[in-house]
Every structure is written in C-alpha cells, then in structure tokens.
Amino acid sequence: MTEVVVGFLLNGRPCEVRTAVHRTLADLLRDDLGAIEVKEGCGEGVCGTCTVLLDGEPVSSCLVLAPRVAGRRVTTVRGLGGDALHPLQEAFVRHGAAQCGFCTPGMILTAYAFLLESPAPSRDEIRRALAGNLCRCTGYAAIIDAVASVAGKGGARP
Amino acid sequence: MPAVPFDYRAPKTLAEALGLLAEFGEEAKPLAGGQSLVPLLTLRLARPAVLIDLNGLDGLRETRREGDWLQVGALVRHRALERGDGPLAACPLLQEAASFIGNVRVRTLGTIGGSLAHADPAAELPAVVRALDGMVLVRGPRGERAVPAAEFFVGALTTALAPGELVIGVRLPVLGPRTGYAVEEFSRRAGDFAVVAAVAVMELSPAGDIARARVALGGVGSVPQRLPALEAALAGGRPDADRLRREALETSDALEPEGDVHASAAYRRHLARILTARALARAAAAAGRAVA
Numbered sequence: 001m002t003e004v005v006v007g008f009l010l011n012g013r014p015c016e017v018r019t020a021v022h023r024t025l026a027d028l029l030r031d032d033l034g035a036i037e038v039k040e041g042c043g044e045g046v047c048g049t050c051t052v053l054l055d056g057e058p059v060s061s062c063l064v065l066a067p068r069v070a071g072r073r074v075t076t077v078r079g080l081g082g083d084a085l086h087p088l089q090e091a092f093v094r095h096g097a098a099q100c101g102f103c104t105p106g107m108i109l110t111a112y113a114f115l116l117e118s119p120a121p122s123r124d125e126i127r128r129a130l131a132g133n134l135c136r137c138t139g140y141a142a143i144i145d146a147v148a149s150v151a152g153k154g155g156a157r158p
Numbered sequence: 159m160p161a162v163p164f165d166y167r168a169p170k171t172l173a174e175a176l177g178l179l180a181e182f183g184e185e186a187k188p189l190a191g192g193q194s195l196v197p198l199l200t201l202r203l204a205r206p207a208v209l210i211d212l213n214g215l216d217g218l219r220e221t222r223r224e225g226d227w228l229q230v231g232a233l234v235r236h237r238a239l240e241r242g243d244g245p246l247a248a249c250p251l252l253q254e255a256a257s258f259i260g261n262v263r264v265r266t267l268g269t270i271g272g273s274l275a276h277a278d279p280a281a282e283l284p285a286v287v288r289a290l291d292g293m294v295l296v297r298g299p300r301g302e303r304a305v306p307a308a309e310f311f312v313g314a315l316t317t318a319l320a321p322g323e324l325v326i327g328v329r330l331p332v333l334g335p336r337t338g339y340a341v342e343e344f345s346r347r348a349g350d351f352a353v354v355a356a357v358a359v360m361e362l363s364p365a366g367d368i369a370r371a372r373v374a375l376g377g378v379g380s381v382p383q384r385l386p387a388l389e390a391a392l393a394g395g396r397p398d399a400d401r402l403r404r405e406a407l408e409t410s411d412a413l414e415p416e417g418d419v420h421a422s423a424a425y426r427r428h429l430a431r432i433l434t435a436r437a438l439a440r441a442a443a444a445a446g447r448a449v450a
Contacts, residue, residue, distance in 0.1 A: 001163045021166035021209075022199070043159070044197040045264060046349070057237070057266040063196040064267070065189070067166055068213065110262065131348035132261020 006070045010035065011079030019066045026050045026061040028069070029076065037077050037105050041134075048133030051106035052076050058113045077105035080112060087150050088112055095146040099137030107133050111147045120152040161199035168211040172218070172297060172326065175210055180299055180322050182208045188324060189213070190233060190272035193264045218271065218326055221245045228330045229295075232271025240265060248332045251290065251339035255282040255357065258341060261349045271325040279314045280351040280377040282341065288382035289357040289374035292330040298323030311381035336362040336369075338444030342437040343376075344429050346420065352377050353421045354429040358437035360397065360445045368397050371438065378415040378430050385411040385434065397442035406435035 007016040017032045029035040041047035045060040052061045053075035080086035098104045114129040169175040187206035198204040218233040223245045239256035273283040293304040299322045343355035355376035363369045371392040373385045388409040415426035
C-alpha cells in the first residue's frame with residue numbers, strides 16, 4: 001500500500017500525518033487528528049456535513065484525497081473565532097439554528113466563506129449559497145435567519 | 159467506504175504525465191478535481207491501480223485569449239468560470255453554466271477538463287462547448303489534436319479520447335457584441351444533475367435580425383444534442399418572443415430521450431421544448447440589449 005507523509009496547516013497549526021494515499025481528508029481529520037468537529041454524512045460530496053475550507057475555499061473533505069492536502073491550509077469550524085465564539089456561531093446560537101447539530105459545522109463554514117465573498121447578500125442569495133448543505137431537522141428558516149443577522153455587519157471577519 | 163488502495167503519481171510536467179499514462183495504460187486513471195472520480199473510487203465503482211494526479215501541471219491552469227478564440231486550460235476550476243476570472247469574462251456563457259454545477263464545494267475543485275472528459279450526458283459544460291462549436295484540445299503519445307465538440311462526445315461517459323490521451327484544454331469562440339447567451343435547466347433538487355438542460359446562443363445582425371441561433375441540450379440523449387432544424391428555422395427572422403416560443407415548441411428536431419427513474423421520455427421531451435423556448439427568449443433579450 002502506497003503511503004505518504006502529508007504536512008499541512010490545520011487551523012493555523014502545522015501537522016503531519018503518515019497515511020495511505022487512498023484515504024481522504026475527512027479520514028485524516030477525524031481518525032488521525034481528532035478533529036471530530038468535521039462530520040461525515042454521505043461520503044460522496046452531496047450533503048455538505050464534512051465541509052472544510054481548503055486554502056479558504058469550501059470543499060467536501062470526503063472528496064479530497066490525502067496527498068492533495070500537502071502544503072495547504074485546512075480550516076474546520078474550530079478554526080473560526082478565537083477563545084470566544086465567532087459572530088456567525090453566536091448568531092446560530094441566538095437563532096436556534098441547530099437542532100441535532102450534525103450539519104452545523106458545515107453550514108457555518110459554508111456561510112463564512114460565502115460572506116467573505118458577498119458581505120451583504122440578500123436572503124435569496126443566502127439560500128442559494130447554502131443549497132449544497134443539507135439539514136434534516138430545522139427546516140432551514142432559522143439557519144437563514146442566523147446568517148442574515150450577521151450579513152452586512154462584517155460578521156464573516158475571522 | 160474507503161477506496162480500494164491504489165498507487166499514486168504526481169507528475170510535474172505534461173510529458174511526464176503522458177509517460178505515466180503510456181506506462182500504466184488501462185490500469186491508470188487521471189485525477190483532476192476529483193469531484194466525480196473520488197465518489198466513484200469510494201463507492202468502488204472505479205478501481206484503478208494507479209492514480210495520476212494532474213494538479214501539478216501548472217500549464218493546464220492557464221486561460222488566454224488568442225484573437226477571436228478563448229483557450230481555457232483543462233485544470234481551470236468551475237469557480238473561476240463562475241466568477242469569470244480574467245480572460246474568462248470574454249465568454250459569459252461559461253459563467254452562467256458553471257453556476258449550475260453541483261454545489262459550491264464541487265465548483266471549488268471541479269475542472270472544465272474533468273467535466274468534458276467525464277462526459278456526463280446531463281452536464282452543463284459539454285452542452286456549452288457543443289453549443290459554441292468549441293474544440294477540445296487533446297495531447298497524447300502522437301502529439302496534439304483539436305477535436306470538434308460534435309466528435310468529442312461519443313456516448314454516455316464516453317469520449318473520442320484514445321488510450322494514452324489527456325484533455326489539456328478547450329478552445330471556445332469569442333462571439334461579437336450583439337450576442338446573448340442563456341442556460342435553463344430543471345433538476346429535482348438544488349445541485350443535482352439536470353434532468354434536462356438547454357443552452358442557447360443568439361447572435362443578432364446590426365439590424366436586429368437573428369444572424370445565427372444555436373441550441374444544445376443536455377439530458378435528452380447520451381451526448382449533448384444540437385437542434386439543427388430549429389436553428390435553421392430561426393435564422394434570418396426577428397427575435398420576437400412569440401416567434402421564438404412557437405418555433406421552439408413546434409419545430410420537429412428528432413428528440414429521442416430515454417425514460418429513466420428521474421423522468422419519462424415524454425417528460426424529458428416536454429422539458430426540452432419548454433427550456434429551449436425559455437433559453438432562446440432570454441438569450442434574445444440579452445442580445446437585444448446589446449443591440450440597443
């Protein structure tokens with residue numbers, strides 16, 4: 001089995017993992033690095049629960065093969081905010097935008113990356129931006145509310 | 159489920175990549191954005207012995223304008239198409255089409271070369287290249303060739319790529335100022351492949367008549383399909399909304415979609431007509447704004 005040593009920045013901290021090349025970034029994060037805030041749902045890139053930011057852009061970590069991560073920046077939901085919650089996380093709490101919570105890390109990261117590009121979106125633009133992240137509990141309304149509440153207020157600042 | 163283990167090579171040059179393809183032949187799969195290939199690996203529908211990662215081939219990331227042609231490198235990502243980065247802005251159809259692809263994560267990593275080589279019958283970019291009469295640029299052991307879109311797509315998930323060949327880019331015409339574009343599609347859920355997608359390109363004369371109209375459909379056959387009878391019927395006339403709609407609904411190009419679990423053949427035919435009418439109307443309106 002072909003193995004490689006992959007080094008990358010995880011939430012700003014350098015890390016190194018020895019791994020078989022056929023494993024995915026989701027496997028490295030959850031199984032090797034204990035980053036269990038990354039959830040894995042469908043395993044085929046559709047549900048959005050395993051979303052992380054790769055060099056600042058949202059990707060499905062279940063569809064990124066381990067060698068493709070070498071030398072890059074990976075951000076999970078724990079990488080937002082500092083000791084306190086990020087304003088977007090606070091908004092999710094305030095609006096009750098989580099129920100079981102499984103989709104929440106992916107939702108927040110997708111919304112975060114979107115707000116960096118579109119700081120003052122319409123509600124409809126928010127809906128489109130989050131269309132690739134599935135939630136089976138909330139019915140989405142509270143999630144859209146939470147994102148809308150920080151939109152236009154610099155809510156996506158790191 | 160983890161993929162079946164494979165060997166992994168990351169060539170730094172195109173020559174090296176072609177050498178590896180020649181060496182491993184059918185055992186090898188090229189990896190671009192991985193947004194179709196990686197699910198096939200983890201579902202174990204594909205079990206290559208070797209993965210040849212093309213992402214280190216920086217030359218395939220370039221887009222350049224050459225006169226009336228736009229040459230887009232195979233590794234240009236859907237997000238770049240969607241944003242219309244740099245010279246890509248010369249082909250606004252790419253922007254609209256890319257915005258329909260999958261979800262934002264697919265667009266972050268997915269590439270135009272990967273989409274063309276994968277050749278899903280319902281994918282947007284193959285229909286765009288077919289609508290624009292683009293050329294797929296291919297490099298193999300015997301050198302480079304440019305394959306017209308009409309010949310590149312051979313069947314569902316099947317292209318004219320010969321063993322040992324790679325898609326290295328695509329050439330698309332940059333059309334004149336009185337041109338409008340539109341993509342209309344229907345899918346059951348946001349981010350799904352289209353059941354049917356219609357791509358329209360409308361070029362008007364200085365007097366505002368239709369100089370040339372082109373339509374390509376995805377999802378109605380194994381390859382993107384043009385509508386030659388409709389295109390001929392439209393040429394020369396006025397781009398009036400009523401007329402566009404009537405011709406789109408009545409001109410009898412042979413559409414023989416197959417029914418499947420997503421839609422019956424009759425429903426696909428219905429969608430093809432309606433979406434063609436809508437795409438033509440929007441493309442004509444955009445071209446008309448350019449005339450006025």
